[in-house]
Amino acid sequence: MLLTTTPTVEGKKIETYYGIVSGEAIMGANLFKDIFANIRDIVGGRSAAYEHELRKAKEIALAELSENAEQFGANAVVGIDLDYETVGVHNGMLMVTAAGTAVKISD
Secondary structure (H helix, E strand, O other): OEEOOOOOOOOOOEEEEEEEEEEEEEEEOOHHHHHHHHHHHHHOOOOHHHHHHHHHHHHHHHHHHHHHHHHHOOOEEEEEEEEEEEEOHHHOEEEEEEEEEEEEEOO
16 A cells, blocks of 8 residues: 555556545553653653654554555555644643545556
């Protein structure tokens, strides 16, 4: 399955448009990660724990998007948009949504 943020695939013709597909992932951030992230906010630096969770959530969302596209018979998803949000009580959860158009491209 080809996944791309571009609206077309260079050198390929889109034969069929199946419609919009999406995938979502919501990851809970645990207390210890929150504590260490808050310390990093104070002293500066990157939060590897949160970065890892965001990457994992993105992978899950894209895998779900791909599975949904395969149900249509698509072999690609074009125009993918990734959206990152915090949700839940006190913004304690990370959400990644991936949406795009499921298509059949020529071989």
